[in-house]
Amino acid sequence: MALKRIHSRSPYYITSSDEPAPSPVEPVDYFPAACSDVAITEGFIGKRIYTLTMTGDTGDITIGYDGGNIPAKITLAYNGASVTTGYVGLDAYDSELIALGIDPSEINTGPTSTKTGTLTLPKASTDPLTATITVQSPILSDSLNLTFTCPSAIPPAPTCPDRALVFQVCNSNSAKDDNFNIYLNDNFIGYLDLSQNAQVGGIFIATTNENADVVSGDFACPLTLMVTNRFDPSFLNYGTNILEMRNAQNNGNGNLGTINIRNYEVNGDELSNPCVVQDVDFGYFDSGESTTLSFEYTACCPED
Numbered sequence: 001m002a003l004k005r006i007h008s009r010s011p012y013y014i015t016s017s018d019e020p021a022p023s024p025v026e027p028v029d030y031f032p033a034a035c036s037d038v039a040i041t042e043g044f045i046g047k048r049i050y051t052l053t054m055t056g057d058t059g060d061i062t063i064g065y066d067g068g069n070i071p072a073k074i075t076l077a078y079n080g081a082s083v084t085t086g087y088v089g090l091d092a093y094d095s096e097l098i099a100l101g102i103d104p105s106e107i108n109t110g111p112t113s114t115k116t117g118t119l120t121l122p123k124a125s126t127d128p129l130t131a132t133i134t135v136q137s138p139i140l141s142d143s144l145n146l147t148f149t150c151p152s153a154i155p156p157a158p159t160c161p162d163r164a165l166v167f168q169v170c171n172s173n174s175a176k177d178d179n180f181n182i183y184l185n186d187n188f189i190g191y192l193d194l195s196q197n198a199q200v201g202g203i204f205i206a207t208t209n210e211n212a213d214v215v216s217g218d219f220a221c222p223l224t225l226m227v228t229n230r231f232d233p234s235f236l237n238y239g240t241n242i243l244e245m246r247n248a249q250n251n252g253n254g255n256l257g258t259i260n261i262r263n264y265e266v267n268g269d270e271l272s273n274p275c276v277v278q279d280v281d282f283g284y285f286d287s288g289e290s291t292t293l294s295f296e297y298t299a300c301c302p303e304d
Helices: 091-099
Strands: 002-005 013-016 028-034 038-040 046-053 059-067 072-078 081-088 116-123 130-137 144-149 163-170 179-184 187-192 201-206 226-231 239-249 255-267 270-285 291-297
Touching: 046 144, 059 072, 072 116, 072 144, 081 116, 130 144, 163 270, 179 201, 187 201, 187 226, 255 291, 270 291
Parallel strands: 028 046, 201 226
Antiparallel strands: 002 013, 038 144, 046 130, 059 116, 059 144, 072 081, 072 130, 163 201, 163 255, 179 187, 179 239, 239 291, 255 270
């Protein structure tokens, strides 16, 4: 029941059974989604929620979207974090959106449709395995294509049962450099001392054999002046590998040298007869600084 004036100038009230009209309820539809699915959402008003089921792999969750002119809002949410487009489309519909109660701060339209782009969130842990993608269209929607891209495992490095990957880092110009901690794909693999005016450095062997050693090679610097380090072969990736030289000691003479990457034949504990994977120079950089390089590893012996 509600009290109402008889008319606007009357001091008298009457009771009325009229109730305020309820606010309209936004219709919501739910859909499952899988990695690489493409969803076409067209001809609806309201909200659609897609539940994206993924594997335990880590990496980025990416939603690609493109479509017509009528504005829509796309939101990606995962594990408490979210990112949204706001309302994207053609700005000719702005006044209609505002009349429907949309806050102007949420409107990201343009003179040509802005309904194309990507949303990305990191998936840094195995769980949870689901993300949600919400599409809101307060005006009868036109075309909107969604592409779901899930994190995927990095392919393993090439399998070379009779070979071991080895690289040498040295100051090939015989002028002392700084000392460094060496990281491969963010994994520590050894310490590098380049503090002498000689072709000193280190070799780094991808092996679980603690006795494995290079007995002959084609490196820029002599093996006799190298310190041997061994690391877990699982640190290697297929494709691009990131090699970091993180400065550990400033020796005040700048930095310039050579990295030779090879795949060596394995004969018991002895490694010899290398094939070339790649040569990388660490071009000059100042004392006290660090540097990051990369090399490609897609075949045991790329030149074969």
